[in-house]
Amino acid sequence: MMARGDNRTAIMLAVKVVLVLLGITVTDGMDPSQCIAPLGMETGDIRDEDIKASSSFDHLNVGPQHGRVRLELHGGAWCPQEPATTELKEWLEIDFRSVHLITASEIQGRFGNGQGAEFAEHYMLEYWRPRLSKWIRYRNRQNEEVLTGNINTYLEKKNELDPPIIASKVRFFPYSYHKRTVCMRVELYGCKWTDGIVSYSMPQGDKKGQNWEFYDTAYDGHWDGEKLRHGLGHLTDGKVAPEDFKVPLYDHEVQGWVGWKNDSRENRPIEITFEFDKVREFSAVHIYANNQFTKDVQVFSSATVQFSVGGKIYKGEPITYDYMEDCIFETPHNISIKLHHRVGRFVKLQLHFANRWMLLSEITFDSTVVTGNFTEEEEDIDSYYEQDTIQRDQIATPGFDNNKNLVSAVNTPTPLGQYLGIVVGFLAVIIVLMLGGVAFICIQHRRYKSSPRPSQVPGGCDKAALYREPPDPEYAVPLQQPQQSPRAPPMMHNFFPKPPSIPPPSERYYAATEICNTGFVPPPPPTSTPPPVRLSRQPRYASNPRAFMNA
Incomplete structure (x- = not known):
């Protein structure tokens, strides 16, 4: 037997490892078996002012503040004025001031240093949390309300609560089949409820045959016809149902499945709305679903998720998820859907049928509280967080093409995105103008290089008629044209307007411009050299015409 158990454990571990390697998220969700710590009656973490009672026989000696398990304070316990009967009149209340998951309760009689003789043989529990409008009587999976109590004044009696209680206040009611005086000391076990789910609303499950019900029997809200409202039940109790959905039919102590039949709903999706505290x-989001396809039970074919602050307006494009049909493994699947940091206080799930039946056991969320001020129906809460635009996210399924298993999400445009578009458009205009300016400069530069060099002499004028004043006044020499040299490209600043510069001094010419313009041609120079004019310090010519000396 031990070897078989070890083999089973090894197989389960190997399966989990394979699923992790294949990319499937394996989450156990909230585990009530690890939520077993005492909540503070014995240690004093629960203050006296948080303990109340319907009445006390003597408030100073046996008031509600003395109803702490394993402690002998004053009279040694809480003792009500009225004796216990089958009619519930007296109660001891504990206020946690926040929602807790409560997995066990414990009671003890009044020992009173050996003088006490009062204890409760049975008791009942009622609980309350903010979303509920009334106190709810607790029932276990066997649909029993009366819990077993003490048999003497000194031994404690601890009862596991299955399903657990999710509450912020709990009341103990002494119960007796015959009239008797009772006293109680109590303790509760559990942990703080951190998931933040206040309630969920959905259609009640369907029946299969005459005696087989896939109801949410642990639901503590209002059952209004077919609709369940403002309560919590099997989908949030932290326990998953067995692989074979038929087991709870024969073993009532086992967690059951909540299921719906496609035939009675005309192929419409199942809608589940979750409300959170903040x-x-x-x-x-993680959804634990049955997949016994050989028995007409399969995981949903697709899912959509929407978000809202006030619960009335669900803004933004919903997150959509398509599940790849698995007809190989009949074990339950824990489906994980990425929600891409969407914000809200209400979450609406719509699950579409893939077969005749859809069975669920547990739904959990990964979330954190958002700090900020939000109105009941804020127009656009997505501006609080800049969301990445995500088109498809792949979730792997063993044995199939993972490219078909996709999640799509389109985020609502944010004001930041609108301003970003304006800035981008403005920058685009500037870039276009700059490119146009560069193109204009290049065209002008090319035209300048390809154009012919302008003449330095006016048109229609005989170049031989122009004479510039020579350095020696005895001769007039023709105007020498400067030797043509390759031109350098113009500077960039020459293309832009600039203030006029000081005009250079004009050159003196013997032939005026007006004469050139009228077509006048000067007479040819004389054939003989004109006689030299005696000027001071003029050069004297020697016999050698190439040499001269100064006077």
Whole structure:
């Protein structure tokens, strides 16, 4: 037997490892078996002012503040004025001031240093949390309300609560089949409820045959016809149902499945709306679903997720998820859907049928509280967080093409995105103008290089008629044209307007411009050299015409 158990454990571990390697998220969700710490009656973490009672026989000696398990304070316990009967009249209340998951309760009689003789043989529990409008009587999976109590004044009696209680206040009611005086000391076990789910609303499950019900029997809200409202039940109790959905039919102590039949719903999706305590940022949701396809039970074919702050207006494009049909493994699947940090206080799930039946056991969320002020129906809460635009996210399924298993999410445009578009458009205009300016400069530069060089002499004028004043006044020499040299490209600043510069001094010419313009041609120079004019310090010519000396 031990070897078989070890083999089973090894197989389960190997399966989990394979699923992780294949990319499937394996989450156990909230585990009530790890939520077993005492909540503070014995240690004093629960203050006296948080303990109340319907009445006390003597408030100073046996008041509600003395109803702490394993402690002998004053009279040694809480003792009500009225004796216990089958009619519930007296109660001891504990206020946690926040929602807790409560997995066990414990009671003890009044020992009173050996003088006490009062204890409760049975008791009942009622609980309350903010979303509920009334106190709810607790029932276990066997649909029993009366819990077993003490048999003497000194031994404690601890009862596991299955399903657990999710509450912020709990009341103990002494119960007796015959009239008797009772006293109680109590303790509760559990942990703080951190998931933040206040309630969920959905259609009640369907029946299969005459005696087989896939109801949410642990639901503590209002059952209004077919609709369940403002309560919590099997989908949030932290326990998953067995692989074979038929087991709870024969073993009532086992967690059952909640299921719906497609035939009675005309192929419409199942809609489940979750309400949370505060506005939260969601990263993922995990849905534990049955997949016994040989018995007409399969995981949903697709899912959509929407978010809202006030619960009336669901803004933004919903997150959509398509599940790849698995007809190989009949074990339950834990489906993880990424929620891409969407924000809201209400989350609406719509699950579409893939077969005749759809069975669920547990739904959990990965979320954190968002700090900020939000109105009941804020127009655009997505501006609080800049969301990445995500088109498709792949979730792997063993044995199939993972490219078909996709999640799509389109985010609502944010004001920051609108301003970003304006800035981008403005920059685009500037870039176009700059490119146009560069193109204009290049065209002008090319035209300048290809154009012919302008003449330095006016048109229609005989170049031989122009004479510039020579350095020696005895001769007039023709105007020498400067030797043509390759031109350098113009500077960039020459293309832009600039203030006029000081005009250079004009050159003196013997032939005026007006004469050139009228077509006048000067007479040719004389054939003989004109006689030299005696000027001071003029050069004297020697016999050698190439040499001269100064006077």
